[in-house]
Amino acid sequence: MDLVSTNASIVLAVVAMCGGLAAGAVAIALARLIPPRMEVEPHIRPSWWWVAAVLAGGAYGWLVTRSVDSWALLPAFLVFGAATLGIALIDLDHQLIPNRVLFPALGAGAALLAIGSLVDGELGSLVRGLLGGAVYFLILLVVGLIARGGFGMGDVKLALLLGLFLGYLGWDILMIGTVLAVLLGGVASILLLVFTSKGRDAKFAYGPYLVLGAWIALIWGEQLADWYLRAS
Numbered sequence: 712m713d714l715v716s717t718n719a720s721i722v723l724a725v726v727a728m729c730g731g732l733a734a735g736a737v738a739i740a741l742a743r744l745i746p747p748r749m750e751v752e753p754h755i756r757p758s759w760w761w762v763a764a765v766l767a768g769g770a771y772g773w774l775v776t777r778s779v780d781s782w783a784l785l786p787a788f789l790v791f792g793a794a795t796l797g798i799a800l801i802d803l804d805h806q807l808i809p810n811r812v813l814f815p816a817l818g819a820g821a822a823l824l825a826i827g828s829l830v831d832g833e834l835g836s837l838v839r840g841l842l843g844g845a846v847y848f849l850i851l852l853v854v855g856l857i858a859r860g861g862f863g864m865g866d867v868k869l870a871l872l873l874g875l876f877l878g879y880l881g882w883d884i885l886m887i888g889t890v891l892a893v894l895l896g897g898v899a900s901i902l903l904l905v906f907t908s909k910g911r912d913a914k915f916a917y918g919p920y921l922v923l924g925a926w927i928a929l930i931w932g933e934q935l936a937d938w939y940l941r942a943s
Contacts, residue, residue: 724776727785731772734793735765741797741812746805754804768796774930778880783830787823788929790816791876795922798869802918808865817872824879836879843878843885844871850889866917873925877932884932892924 739761746754771792779788794816798808821841828837847870855862873892877885896917903915928935 720776720780723780723782723785724773727776727789728769728773730785730789731775731792732765732769734772734789735768735796737793738768738797738800739764741793742800742804745797745809745812746801746807756804764796764800768792771796771926771930777930778884778933779929781827781831784824784827787820787827788876790819790823791872792926794820794872795925799919799922802865802916806916808863808869808918810868813865813868813872817875820872820875824875839882840875840877840879843882844874847871847874847877847885847889862917866921869918869921873921877925877928880929880932883936884928887932887935888925888928890924891927892921895924896920 742764772789775788775792776785779785794812798812798816801812802808824837824840828834848867851862851867851870855864855867873888874885877888899920900915900917
């Protein structure tokens with residue numbers, strides 16, 4: 712039975728990797744097509760940038776099965792990967808998170824999570840995910856108000872999508888994703904302030920760091936939580 716389970720996990724990971732590569736391609740389409748249609752000046756990137764995006768999607772698909780060992784949930788997490796990668800690419804180039812990407816992804820992600828939850832009998836996880844989205848949204852809203860622009864409203868709204876999926880996996884995963892996003896974004900903003908000539912006037916996209924923190928938490932959140940408990 713262990714061998715059968717191992718083989719099933721490998722098959723799931725391979726399928727997820729292929730789906731992740733497709734998600735990377737979808738993310739590129741979003742990044743290249745959405746901003747011009749929103750009358751934002753297109754940003755020219757070299758070919759290797761888009762190749763790296765596809766490979767990042769494939770790596771996400773392969774690795775996310777470490778936490779999501781479920782065929783029923785895989786479509787939801789692949790949609791999440793495509794949407795968040797696309798949003799990160801758009802935000803890096805244009806410092807915006809378009810509603811026309813975020814809200815359809817939120818609706819599709821929630822619907823697919825609901826279907827997967829029904830199939831797996833995990834409705835409690837779905838409820839936790841919905842609460843997680845609300846909690847993460849409120850956290851970033853409060854921080855943004857206190858920091859007076861530390862987070863844009865696009866970042867705050869993005870927290871609904873990130874919190875939904877992080878919360879689905881557990882409150883500890885949501886906490887780790889939140890902490891990582893703040894740390895990664897904080898370090899990047901300090902480096903930008905120190906090493907660029909524009910200093911405080913430089914535009915900073917926080918969305919990619921929110922996404923990166925969420926991806927790390929989704930993939931390695933349990934290991935990070937165990938490490939923290941052992942260290943403390």
